[in-house]
Amino acid sequence: MNESSFHVVIDAVRDVASGIREFTFRRADGQPFPLYSAGSHVVVSVPAGERPRRNPYSLLGDPNERMSWRIAVRRQEPSRGGSAWLHEQARVGDRLDITAPMNLFPLISTARSHLLVAGGIGVTPILSQARELARRGADFEVHYAWRSPAHAAYVAELEALAPGKVHHYDESQGVRIDFKTLFAGRRLGTHFYICGPTPMVSAAMEGGAAMGWPATNLHSERFASAEPGEPFDVLLARSGQRITVPADLSLLEALEQCGAPVNALCRGGACGQCETPVLSADGELLHHDVYLSDADKQAGKLVMPCVSRFKGACLTLDL
Numbered sequence: 001m002n003e004s005s006f007h008v009v010i011d012a013v014r015d016v017a018s019g020i021r022e023f024t025f026r027r028a029d030g031q032p033f034p035l036y037s038a039g040s041h042v043v044v045s046v047p048a049g050e051r052p053r054r055n056p057y058s059l060l061g062d063p064n065e066r067m068s069w070r071i072a073v074r075r076q077e078p079s080r081g082g083s084a085w086l087h088e089q090a091r092v093g094d095r096l097d098i099t100a101p102m103n104l105f106p107l108i109s110t111a112r113s114h115l116l117v118a119g120g121i122g123v124t125p126i127l128s129q130a131r132e133l134a135r136r137g138a139d140f141e142v143h144y145a146w147r148s149p150a151h152a153a154y155v156a157e158l159e160a161l162a163p164g165k166v167h168h169y170d171e172s173q174g175v176r177i178d179f180k181t182l183f184a185g186r187r188l189g190t191h192f193y194i195c196g197p198t199p200m201v202s203a204a205m206e207g208g209a210a211m212g213w214p215a216t217n218l219h220s221e222r223f224a225s226a227e228p229g230e231p232f233d234v235l236l237a238r239s240g241q242r243i244t245v246p247a248d249l250s251l252l253e254a255l256e257q258c259g260a261p262v263n264a265l266c267r268g269g270a271c272g273q274c275e276t277p278v279l280s281a282d283g284e285l286l287h288h289d290v291y292l293s294d295a296d297k298q299a300g301k302l303v304m305p306c307v308s309r310f311k312g313a314c315l316t317l318d319l
């Protein structure tokens with residue numbers, strides 16, 4: 001553990017919707033947590049299998065609450081272990097390591113109005129943002145879409161903190177968010193925030209841009225993660241190390257295991273921290289991130305190891 005991480009104890013576990021479980025943490029040393037900003041996530045080291053899995057989870061509670069932090073985890077199917085362990089093995093009293101919070105999805109303090117959209121488990125950062133906006137007395141609305149009422153977490157909590165401002169969309173009843181209507185006629189200075197499944201986020205961002213919203217007013221977070229794939233070989237040019245990335249590890253996880261110097265924040269292809277120069281690629285880079293531009297992806301000189309993979313004989317990195 002270092003200054004930017006905490007040993008925590010699981011204080012409470014409860015199911016908040018079908019397949020979604022909430023965990024409350026307190027610090028193992030009894031000290032208060034630091035303050036964080038709404039929209040932040042922590043990386044939880046989950047002791048699933050031989051190697052801990054390091055998964056980001058959004059903090060959904062009150063950013064000013066110092067004695068406990070809350071996350072909610074959707075059970076992923078299939079899972080390499082992270083969400084499965086948290087659902088099936090984690091118990092009250094268990095100890096875990098988590099990082100300090102980082103925020104890739106902050107509220108814009110100069111916004112005149114805020115339009116928050118959540119899809120499914122994407123409600124977690126939206127809940128902390130709504131709580132913060134309610135506290136500030138800001139002008140905001142929440143639009144929350146779910147697969148069915150059984151999958152809808154935190155509806156009552158959201159409504160209690162933002163009475164009359166929460167709009168529901170139940171897909172099982174054929175009700176979906178019409179982004180064209182949502183974006184239309186908003187006052188100047190409105191900022192839009194969305195967290196949800198990738199197709200929903202992409203549709204919203206494209207819809208906003210098509211309706212003339214400036215890119216600086218459109219904000220999104222995707223809960224992307226490293227998909228398993230075919231094994232591949234990597235040469236680290238500076239250290240001379242040659243490693244094989246197995247099917248069930250990401251390139252980032254394999255680099256971390258051999259002690260290569262790579263930074264990571266989101267571990268989901270969005271923040272840019274893990275950007276690594278490619279010296280040569282005898283094959284095809286499989287870019288799965290949303291950080292690099294299409295031109296960068298085409299050029300093949302950079303890779304984001306947290307989510308991207310490689311198909312071919314050998315990938316040589318400037319590490």
Ligand SMILES: Cc1cc2nc3c(=O)[nH]c(=O)nc-3n(C[C@H](O)[C@H](O)[C@H](O)COP(=O)(O)OP(=O)(O)OC[C@H]3O[C@@H](n4cnc5c(N)ncnc54)[C@H](O)[C@@H]3O)c2cc1C
Pocket residue numbers: 041053055056057058059071072073074075076077078079080081082083084121124125221222223224225226227228266267268
């Ligand atoms: C900034 C950020 C915040 C996040 N916040 C939250 C949050 O608040 N709540 C939440 O629930 N999640 C959140 N996530 C997602 C979370 O970090 C994990 O990605 C998620 O819990 C799945 O973890 P896992 O270890 O179970 O899945 P993994 O095993 O890592 O699976 C990753 C993907 O690969 C697929 N997969 C796994 N094994 C196989 C296989 N054998 N064959 C084919 N496909 C496979 C999975 O279905 C999944 O799509 C967040 C992600 C980011 C980037």
Ligand code: FES
Pocket residue numbers: 263264265266267268269270271272273274275289291304305306307
């Ligand atoms: S760690 Fe954020 S893009 Fe890779």
